[in-house]
Amino acid sequence: MRIDCPLCGPRDRREFYYQGEAVALARPDPEAGDAAWENYVHLRENPTGERRDLWHHEGGCGAWLVVTRNTTTHEVFKVELATDVKRSMA
Amino acid sequence: MRFSGLRVLRQGLTGNKGWTPHWRDPEPKAEYDAIIIGGGGHGLSTAYYLAKEHGMTNIAVLEKGYLGGGNVGRNTTIVRANYFLPGNSEFYSHSLKLWEGLEQDLNYNVMHSQRGVINLFHSDGQRDAFARRGNAMINQGDDAELLDVAGVRRLLPYLDFENARFPIYGGLLHRRGGTARHDAVAWGYARGADQRGVDLIQQCEVTGIDIENGKVTGVQTTRGAIKAKKVGIVVAGRSGQVAAMAGMRLPIESHVLQAFVSEGLKPVIDHVVSFGMGHFYISQSDKGGLVFGGDLDFYASYASRGNMPMMEHVMEAGMTLMPMIGKSKVLRSWGGIMDMTPDGSPIIDKTETDGLFIDCGWCYGGFKAVPGSGFSFAHLMATGNHHAPAAKFRLDRFSTGKGLMDEEGTGAQHNLH
């Protein structure tokens, strides 16, 4: 699997640390309550097919990336800088 | 039909014409007392113990593919009871005792071989940790022996003891640990369940779970609707999807785990050897193939195959530990989908829906759990009460933070186990 880092170009999967589903983009408010936090910390959609993860280009530029990919074929559709995604959500 | 030595001999001499199918291929009925979703090791053993221990014989196992086509037929077959934490300890201890009587109980040769599992250590700190684990195992009533280097050398003379990065200091030997023939375990339980009247229905995918007023009423399948007041979800890597049919989100992420087998060799590795520092473990099958594996690929995946980086890593670790295996050729590699929980321990529990039960989260260690999980899950489904050895496998331990079972001590967080 290769990930096309927006800053560094296509790189081997080994350069990246996988953080999991990109839930951190929508962190609940500290006062959102137990259910919202349980949902955020533990419960997962875990879909087959398309999903968004957070990856860290630790062996490269150090950027946090939002990777949209297919969990059954390992195809990578889209790689964006997490800062850009977060900004566009605001 | 009962198997016996005499029967094998007689059949062998008369052309093996008298063997009959191990189970029927029934049409699904309109209604059952209970339905098990998933015909893997855990689903089949649940059905077997529901029938045998609780007299529930009007039940069905619904399997979307064929029996034993999932992880139960893809694992590296290690059976052991060397857990440390309360909750896990008593459960795996119970499961190992069931293994020890399994072949007689099922009248089926599952090739359970207690050849001994050796976990190697490479520093004083690791030795202390293993001594502590060994003591926990002994306190649980299981066996453990701490070996020094000479002790390991006697059993495993072929290791690279003087390795510069990971010199071998000793190992923890668990003599009652070993391996079993994975397919035979699925087949043995399937045959035993079928003989007691359980309908094993293959090519039958569950596509929906029917719930009315908070109570389960049945399931929708590719072979029509089937009613039941009790439904058990036992689908390993697919737990997230099936639970979603009941409107649930689970503390589970599915990951791929790979394994490898070499060409057949003469007997050379007599035990199960585990090299934790390198994330590598190995045993030799009765056919002679070296069966080995390592860690998860470490990203969510539903592909039953992995990627090159982990293959390379596993081969490197193998060469570090026992350079002699470099001469053998890898014959096959494959992957299975693991239902990973945040703390790396399983779930056997009721759900918020009346009559709907779930058994999942076995991560990469659920083969050894097949007898114990089926026994405890059947107890829960039949009686509504948790079975003592599995009573700590609660679904709500993540939300409450009580009773987390994090064997590795890395924190109850996704992607750390």
Ligand SMILES: Cc1cc2nc3c(=O)[nH]c(=O)nc-3n(C[C@H](O)[C@H](O)[C@H](O)COP(=O)(O)OP(=O)(O)OC[C@H]3O[C@@H](n4cnc5c(N)ncnc54)[C@H](O)[C@@H]3O)c2cc1C
């Ligand atoms: C490479 C590898 C090595 C492993 N090594 C070990 C080991 O050495 N020791 C150990 O203890 N464990 C090991 N494991 C883990 C162990 O194999 C699993 O934890 C265990 O087999 C999972 O339980 P199961 O047998 O019930 O799963 P499965 O056999 O996967 O059963 C689940 C079944 O549910 C069916 N299903 C899914 N969705 C539906 C649906 N909608 N409708 C109907 N049916 C459905 C599937 O088709 C499947 O047959 C390993 C796993 C892998 C992949």
Ligand SMILES: [Zn+2]
């Ligand atoms: Zn980069």
